Amino acid sequence: GAGVSQSPRYKVAKRGQDVALRCDPISGHVSLFWYQQALGQGPEFLTYFQNEAQLDKSGLPSDRFFAERPEGSVSTLKIQRTQQEDSAVYLCASSSETAGYGYTFGSGTRLTVV
Amino acid sequence: RKEVEQDPGPFNVPEGATVAFNCTYSNSASQSFFWYRQDCRKEPKLLMSVYSSGNEDGRFTAQLNRASQYISLLIRDSKLSDSATYLCVVKGLSGTASKLTFGTGTRLQVTL
Numbered sequence: 001g002a003g004v005s006q007s008p009r010y011k012v013a014k015r016g017q018d019v020a021l022r023c024d025p026i027s028g029h030v031s032l033f034w035y036q037q038a039l040g041q042g043p044e045f046l047t048y049f050q051n052e053a054q055l056d057k058s059g060l061p062s063d064r065f066f067a068e069r070p071e072g073s074v075s076t077l078k079i080q081r082t083q084q085e086d087s088a089v090y091l092c093a094s095s096s097e098t099a100g101y102g103y104t105f106g107s108g109t110r111l112t113v114v
Numbered sequence: 115r116k117e118v119e120q121d122p123g124p125f126n127v128p129e130g131a132t133v134a135f136n137c138t139y140s141n142s143a144s145q146s147f148f149w150y151r152q153d154c155r156k157e158p159k160l161l162m163s164v165y166s167s168g169n170e171d172g173r174f175t176a177q178l179n180r181a182s183q184y185i186s187l188l189i190r191d192s193k194l195s196d197s198a199t200y201l202c203v204v205k206g207l208s209g210t211a212s213k214l215t216f217g218t219g220t221r222l223q224v225t226l
Contacts, residue, residue: 033213033214035216040218041218041219042118042216042217042218042219043158043201043216044216045213045214045215091157091158093214102160103160103214105157105159106157107156107157108157
């Protein structure tokens with residue numbers, strides 16, 4: 001596609017519910033990043049994929065967060081047993097170079113946990 | 115201490131004013147530097163790269179001081195459409211990855 005596509009655009013989850021957020025990067029982009037942006041804050045790094053390999057997951061806040069990119073294209077960020085503090089915008093970015101220069105961000109998924 | 119620090123603002127300036135934003139970063143091994151712009155409820159978009167030699171793009175000038183670990187953005191002749199949050203961004207190495215680290219962002223509101 002022309003850009004990075006994320007779905008759903010909005011998600012309301014009850015506390016304790018599991019959610020799955022999808023990112024469809026620009027075709028052929030090797031690098032894929034997930035970021036979490038809380039209200040009034042800058043995006044915070046969660047995890048990085050190079051093709052299907054998850055090379056850095058140091059930013060995942062707890063073991064309730066899990067990301068995958070099994071075929072090196074579409075990625076899913078899963079949050080188990082959601083908590084209120086998980087409420088944020090989840091941004092996905094992709095890049096054509098392994099060094100990650102020239103990121104394109106998707107519009108994000110706004111998650112609200114009630 | 116956050117890796118990238120910015121004054122969150124808001125900066126309220128009249129149209130036509132010159133405004134400057136500053137940012138400091140803590141990791142001296144950081145490789146590349148950028149300013150991103152983020153409109154309300156939108157994704158961040160690259161505004162410009164920042165170099166030690168300075169970088170000018172129309173009304174926007176960015177500057178890097180590696181010795182002081184300091185980055186600046188100057189906006190001349192502010193327009194209403196410049197109202198947004200400006201994110202200071204640093205790129206460094208994390209293993210084999212090269213991730214972006216964002217500041218909190220500085221909010222700019224340009225008024226008539």
